[in-house]
Amino acid sequence: DTAVSQTPKYLxxxxxxxxxxxxxxxxxxxxxxxxxxxxxxxxxxxxxxNNKELIINETVPNRFSPxxxxxxxxNLHINSLELGDSAVYFCASSLSGTTYNEQFxxxxxxxxxx
Amino acid sequence: SQKxxxxxxxxxxxxxxxxxxxxxxxxxxPAYLQWYRQDPGRGPVFLLLIRExxxxxxxxxxxxxxxxxxxxxxxHITASQPADSATYLCAHYNQGGKLIFGQGTELSVxx
Numbered sequence: 001d002t003a004v005s006q007t008p009k010y011l012x013x014x015x016x017x018x019x020x021x022x023x024x025x026x027x028x029x030x031x032x033x034x035x036x037x038x039x040x041x042x043x044x045x046x047x048x049x050n051n052k053e054l055i056i057n058e059t060v061p062n063r064f065s066p067x068x069x070x071x072x073x074x075n076l077h078i079n080s081l082e083l084g085d086s087a088v089y090f091c092a093s094s095l096s097g098t099t100y101n102e103q104f105x106x107x108x109x110x111x112x113x114x
Numbered sequence: 115s116q117k118x119x120x121x122x123x124x125x126x127x128x129x130x131x132x133x134x135x136x137x138x139x140x141x142x143x144p145a146y147l148q149w150y151r152q153d154p155g156r157g158p159v160f161l162l163l164i165r166e167x168x169x170x171x172x173x174x175x176x177x178x179x180x181x182x183x184x185x186x187x188x189x190h191i192t193a194s195q196p197a198d199s200a201t202y203l204c205a206h207y208n209q210g211g212k213l214i215f216g217q218g219t220e221l222s223v224x225x
Binding site: 041055090092107 | 148155156157158159160163201203207210211212213214215217218
């Protein structure tokens with residue numbers, strides 16, 4: 001029944017490590033997104049893929065690299081983690097051309113960098 | 115630059131009252147605004163969309179208004195319940211196709 005799923009739910013790691021977050025959607029959507037929500041709860045777009053093509057690439061350090069192996073999956077790899085990367089990362093998906101173009105969000109991955 | 119702002123102060127109301135949340139935008143005219151609900155530890159969930167040519171949109175106990183003169187959208191929850199306690203976010207797609215969120219308003223409904 002899960003629409004947009006992310007793994008892991010929690011990620012605690014040391015500074016300098018490399019980590020990945022995975023996202024999958026079973027809604028048949030063609031567009032997927034990564035958002036970052038900081039400690040002040042501000043939700044900001046990072047990347048967006050449409051049909052496996054990168055269409056939005058915000059001003060994000062190049063330590064962050066998204067990868068979309070197919071329309072249903074969008075992963076986020078982060079190199080050389082820094083303290084400031086600690087946040088909750090949300091994956092989302094949508095179907096382009098719909099009436100409301102609403103986005104469906106995953107449960108989030110809380111990343112803590114020590 | 116385009117801005118979308120919500121009252122960042124938490125809103126505390128008594129059960130049964132109407133909650134009213136505000137979303138203001140500046141430096142642009144969105145064709146529509148979306149409202150989402152976010153519970154602690156969860157992702158946002160889409161609630162309603164209102165277009166610029168719609169003055170009001172309703173869904174059960176929810177009502178959204180859109181005033182293009184005031185550059186403001188109001189989100190109302192009538193007969194509020196403790197289960198309505200959450201953070202409510204307004205959002206719009208900018209010209210670059212990015213969904214831009216306000217900072218959200220936390221609503222707490224006390225029994």
